[in-house]
Amino acid sequence: MAVRLFLPILLLSVVGTAALAEDTKIFIAPSGEPFRVGGDQPYPVQKWFAGADKNGDGKLDYAEFEADFMRFIAELDVNHDGAIDGVERTRYESEVAPETLGGEWAAAARDAQDEADREVDFGGNDQGASTIKRDKPKYGKNPIGAARFDLLGLPEPVAAMDTELRGRISERAVRAAARLRFDVLDGQHLGYLTLATLPPSYAEGRNSATGKLRMSHDRGDNTRGH
Numbered sequence: 006m007a008v009r010l011f012l013p014i015l016l017l018s019v020v021g022t023a024a025l026a027e028d029t030k031i032f033i034a035p036s037g038e039p040f041r042v043g044g045d046q047p048y049p050v051q052k053w054f055a056g057a058d059k060n061g062d063g064k065l066d067y068a069e070f071e072a073d074f075m076r077f078i079a080e081l082d083v084n085h086d087g088a089i090d091g092v093e094r095t096r097y098e099s100e101v102a103p104e105t106l107g108g109e110w111a112a113a114a115r116d117a118q119d120e121a122d123r124e125v126d127f128g129g130n131d132q133g134a135s136t137i138k139r140d141k142p143k144y145g146k147n148p149i150g151a152a153r154f155d156l157l158g159l160p161e162p163v164a165a166m167d168t169e170l171r172g173r174i175s176e177r178a179v180r181a182a183a184r185l186r187f188d189v190l191d192g193q194h195l196g197y198l199t200l201a202t203l204p205p206s207y208a209e210g211r212n213s214a215t216g217k218l219r220m221s222h223d224r225g226d227n228t229r230g231h
């Protein structure tokens with residue numbers, strides 16, 4: 006009975022994700038927080054970054070990254086017991102970020118993007134650190150779930166924090182995940198992140214009409230906010 010009741014919710018989530026992806030630009034932050042904007046607005050990685058960069062200096066250090074990470078996880082902790090349990094994780098997947106339940110992109114669209122990716126220049130600059138190169142995307146050729154919209158290739162970024170395998174994601178596990186994800190993104194070991202040095206998500210590249218990603222001057226406007 007429980008499975009029968011949950012199935013329509015699951016199907017609606019998957020269908021809703023497909024419809025959303027057609028008309029909306031979607032970004033899923035390292036914490037798992039989804040950001041969605043209309044098709045005529047800049048890709049919402051900028052919206053996440055501007056909100057997390059509290060001092061507005063264009064550099065997201067670990068203290069800012071962790072604070073933003075923990076803020077979102079606290080929002081998921083509906084019963085305020087200091088952990089994300091199975092019910093709260095299900096709510097995240099079905100209501101907060103149904104993109105995590107979605108499948109991969111259609112094969113034809115993926116093949117077209119693979120061709121476009123060959124022409125993408127992943128070089129960039131960091132407002133003075135001109136030798137820095139942006140890492141290539143980490144999503145692989147067949148991203149599923151949230152991996153289509155994030156920077157780390159994680160199909161379900163909240164569930165992935167359960168490294169203790171307890172079915173409950175403790176605050177300690179969350180903080181460990183924040184540290185690990187920051188370090189992965191800070192591949193140049195600068196001690197901070199910038200928009201120019203972050204890898205593009207799969208969706209960011211796929212939604213580009215020309216197959217070319219925004220260069221650093223598009224990502225360097227620190228005046229953008231939520």
